[in-house]
Amino acid sequence: MTFIEALRTILPKQEQVSVNTTVLEHHSKDVTSYHPGVTPDAVVFPSTTEEVSRVLHYANQNGIPVVPFGIGSSVEGQVVPVKGGISMDLTQMNAVLEVRPEDFLVRVQPGVTRMQLNQHLKEYGLFFPVDPGADATLGGMAATNASGTTAVRFGTMRDNVLGLTVVTADGSIIHTGGMASKSSAGYNLTGLFVGSEGTLGTFTELILRVYGIPEHVLAVRAVFPDVGTATHAAMGMMMCGLTLDRVELVDEHTVKVVNAFKETDFSEAPTLFLEFSGSRSTVDSSFMLAKEILTEEGCTELEFDTDQAVRTRLWAARHDAAFAFSASQPGKKLMTTDVCVPLSVLSDAIVEARRLIDENGLDGAILGHVGDGNYHAVLVVDPEDETDMNRASHVNAEIVRFALERGGTCTGEHGIGLGKAKYLTNEHGESAVLLMRAIKSVFDPNDILNPGKIFL
Amino acid sequence: MTFIEALRTILPKQEQVSVNTTVLEHHSKDVTSYHPGVTPDAVVFPSTTEEVSRVLHYANQNGIPVVPFGIGSSVEGQVVPVKGGISMDLTQMNAVLEVRPEDFLVRVQPGVTRMQLNQHLKEYGLFFPVDPGADATLGGMAATNASGTTAVRFGTMRDNVLGLTVVTADGSIIHTGGMASKSSAGYNLTGLFVGSEGTLGTFTELILRVYGIPEHVLAVRAVFPDVGTATHAAMGMMMCGLTLDRVELVDEHTVKVVNAFKETDFSEAPTLFLEFSGSRSTVDSSFMLAKEILTEEGCTELEFDTDQAVRTRLWAARHDAAFAFSASQPGKKLMTTDVCVPLSVLSDAIVEARRLIDENGLDGAILGHVGDGNYHAVLVVDPEDETDMNRASHVNAEIVRFALERGGTCTGEHGIGLGKAKYLTNEHGESAVLLMRAIKSVFDPNDILNPGKIFL
Known part of the structure; x- marks a missing residue:
């Protein structure tokens, strides 16, 4: 039995396993980022937690990489199946399962997008505040610990995910957190999974905090x-x-x-x-x-x-x-820096970023979430032009260096993916990265969960 | 060389290692909780991260348990050295290392108490909001993911600890998080250590979020x-x-x-x-x-x-x-329940708790953090009276059962310690607890870090 045949026995419907070229291509890369694509060997469309579990169980036994996919709005190459294998598209799992207005929480499947959720919540007088710009899936937003313009008041995804259903590498289904707004019951697995970029498990359900729509x-x-x-x-x-x-x-x-x-x-x-x-x-x-x-x-x-x-x-x-810069140069891609610095150095950091962009003959927007110290230089690049790419990478590296030297982070909200893996040890030190790797080995001993991401 | 002699060669000053009976007794238990004490074999008073590292390195090589100690205000027996060994008193490490008013953050040693910090911050027009009642050390508050009356606005310790210096079991010194107000750079080790109750490492420095004192x-x-x-x-x-x-x-x-x-x-x-x-x-x-x-x-x-x-x-x-109940019955101890439930069931939960207390002939206060769904039944008990203890334990168990059946947690802010270990699997399920145990094994393979806590 071939790999594809095996997947077809695991997932009941014909259309749940695709090797169509267009579908493979769509699942090969981020929608707008500069990271080059790699086509997966197959795309699967599970519709239940159990189906996700069966796919992972099979993949784990056969050493096949699995990369979760939402709408592809990640910006550091998180969805690129760099080692081939399966792209697990979760957009079929897009139901709002439960709205609990009096508890200020909802239960959703990972493929629900934030705008879809807000549309759904309107009639209850509620909304979900995290706003990364793109109409991303909530599973994807949790995977990268996304935030955006409202983090200064409502925090990041980590602050707003109360619980998860996660399928780990061997197909085990686990539940973390719950419906309580806070807990001190054992290790904070929810907070560990949020921001783990598909490398520790695949989310199949999320419990999220929601808020009253302001008058x-x-x-x-x-x-x-x-x-x-x-x-x-x-x-x-x-x-x-x-x-x-x-x-x-x-x-x-x-x-x-x-x-x-x-x-x-x-x-x-x-x-x-x-x-x-x-x-x-x-x-x-x-x-x-x-x-x-x-x-x-x-x-x-x-x-x-x-x-x-x-x-x-x-x-x-x-x-x-960002749109003005990108649309004014059609066909080009975006390299978006994402450092977050202590507030006191934000102003200097932005001035320095503009100087670096100008000095290197690049073009780009600078946008800052001033309440958080997180800002983006959105560089318009031609991935085919090596000189262009080298200059942009140099500017990105210098922006990161500036931030890390001042106690900042190389990524405030986009995650590590492929693009920031080279800075992970600079930021955290070798001992901390060793602990992260050890956690990865415990959760995913065969390295099938989004391999090649976060760690170099 | 005996165990005590070895510790004396590790820590330079005579007074940094104590086997004085009063000192051992003071470090044997929580100040007010009902959990019976166990005296440690020695109490050490490190003054630097390096000294903590040397003590842990030695303890790890020799299989000696190490239990961190602040002011002993934990309520679930977290500081009780149930397997003997070393009580590591961190109150000598009580310096506010840095105040960065423009960054809304401070760097402190773990022995700084919250009132000490707020006294120190006054002149900057800043304050640290987390308020668990007791004047606990910030290291201890981070260890149990403490919160209290202000969590509805300012969140829990997990929301307010931006970074940590942690010494792990083998004496490795690691740094997590940093000075940025948010980050998506790799696994959230900070959030994993916060609430780990001394079982994954000893905190020797904390970076905390602070806020402007309101007008x-x-x-x-x-x-x-x-x-x-x-x-x-x-x-x-x-x-x-x-x-x-x-x-x-x-x-x-x-x-x-x-x-x-x-x-x-x-x-x-x-x-x-x-x-x-x-x-x-x-x-x-x-x-x-x-x-x-x-x-x-x-x-x-x-x-x-x-x-x-x-x-x-x-x-x-x-x-x-709580004081009125406890002071009205001198010599007794407190068993404080700590469930946190979805807001919609809080009212029923409180009514049920009062019914259980009355029905079982106990006396106790009921206090609720209504914004969080977290409430406490503060039961006054005589630890020497078996009937009394059995009734109180029964009420506690029923309160937990009520909460867990409705998606709540067995502990909103006090942690698991000894008292809640029996509920951990009920709350999270076996697979999740297995993952927690696996994380524990990675961080502390010889089980020297606060052994006997969290897990049964």
Whole structure:
């Protein structure tokens, strides 16, 4: 019996195992990243935890690599089956299993996307806040410990995943965490699986924290003379204990490119994008204080609104930034840096990143989650052009070096995947990486779970 | 060379190794819990990470158990050296190493207590929010993933420990996490060590998140006709996205005992204790909305104030609850249950707990962290009285069963230690516990790190 025949006996329906070239190609790489693709030998579409378990049990016994796949919005090559084998597409497992409004939690399958979930939650007056930009699957978001613009208020995936059903390498089905909002019962397996990028197990169910939809949302665009004053203003607001849902920074050059591409006329200077939410009165009073701080810190232009359409327009230069760069150079790919630094060095880090980009003749946006110290230089690259790629890799490496020397991390929210594996030991030291490898060996002794990722 | 002589060659100063009977006795048990003590063979007082490393290296080579000790405020027997060996007292390592106000973080040694840290942070306008009641060491709080009254806003220790220096069983010194407020770089070792109760390594340094001291704090006492309406009111406030710093519930019988013991005259009915903080205007507007909800939900009596002295008086029935029960029966010990349940079943859980306590002829307070679904039945027991202990253990077991059947956890914040080990498999299932045990074996192959805890 061939490998494909075996998979067909494991999964009941014909369409659950595919070797179609287009399907294989679609599962070979991240949608937008620069990482070169590698086609899997087969793509499987399980529909239950038990089917995932049977596939893994078979793969483990036969030493076949298995790489989980959602919508492919990972940016560090996490979904690339670098050693071939099976791409496990979880998009058929896309049911919202249970909404528990009074418990502020939901149970979902891993293929549910965040927008799908929010659509579903609307009628309950609830929402799931983690927003990485892409309409990623929740399984994928948990796998990379994704976060995004709302982390300053709602935290990362790790803060919002309360429990998991996970199938480990040998096909064992385990349950971690639960429905309690906190627990001190034994080792934190949930937190270990979140961010493990498919290398410790495949998630087949998630219990997530959800929140009440706020009565009122206020969006703000605040322009500053330089990056330093903008970040300082953000810190001033945090110091006062102001509850900010989002605090984003876009640098001067990025606004210029957005203006050119979208024919807008935003002031071409470093800009903070803020969002407040809550009851009308709490939002108003928070914003009153914020306005005082922003003005004191040198804000030269301030626009704000609560209307959904106006809010979208106000935030356009933030939302369109990466797209403007990428769409202005069709056919190219993105190399997105992702360091996260202590807040006090964020301003210097961003200035240094812009200098590195310019000095190396590259083009790219700079976007920062200022509340977290996490920022991205979104470099537009041609993967076929070796000089281009070398320059971009050099800039990425220098940005990481700058961050690690100051106590930061090489990845705030995208994960290690293929692209950051070379920095893992620099960041954590050899002893810590040895412990990580030992954990990997315990969970996956035959190295079939997304092999070649995280560790060099 | 004897065991003690060997330790004396490892630690330079005479007073760093003690076999004094009083010292051994002090390190034999939790300060207030019912768990019987076991004296260690020696107590060591390391003053540096390197000394901790040398002690562990020696202990590992010789198969000697090592149990970390802070101030002994653990409640599930975590500090009891059940297999003898070394009690490692970390209170000499009590320096605040670095305060980074602009980064909202501090670096501390594990023996720093939370009140000591907050005293130190005052001049920077900062504070550390996690508040388990006792003035515990931060190392100990990290070890049990402590939380307390502020978790509803600021989370648990796991949410607030950004990085650790840990010495593992063989004396290796490893660094986890860092100064970035979030990271997706490899496996989350920090989150795995937090809550591991000394069974995976000894913490010698912690990087913690801190927050700006709010301008304004408002305390509220709100009386309700029954536990159901009180918890429902709390959920209503959370649904509106109100930022609450604390939401505590005390049941009717508990208020009665406080009144009798402290000669106060608080209304003898279920009472919510709330706290709001922020700028004056945001607190005012939050409270305005809260007042509306509380009234709508049937609140029969509402008192509030911003003055520190009045706030303390308002919260007295909450703060004095456990103390009133324990002090009214001198010489007895406490068995404190600690389940955490989905919010929707909290009210039923508390009513059931009171029924079980009454039915079994016990006495005890009931306190709930309503925002988290975590509540405590604080049972006053005589450890020498077998009947008393059996009844209390039965009530504890029934409270745990009720919680686990509804997706809750056997411990929200106290940890497993000795007292909850029998529930670990019930809660997580055999496969998950096997994984936990496998992790333990990787980190501590000779089982010298706090042996006999967490696992039966």
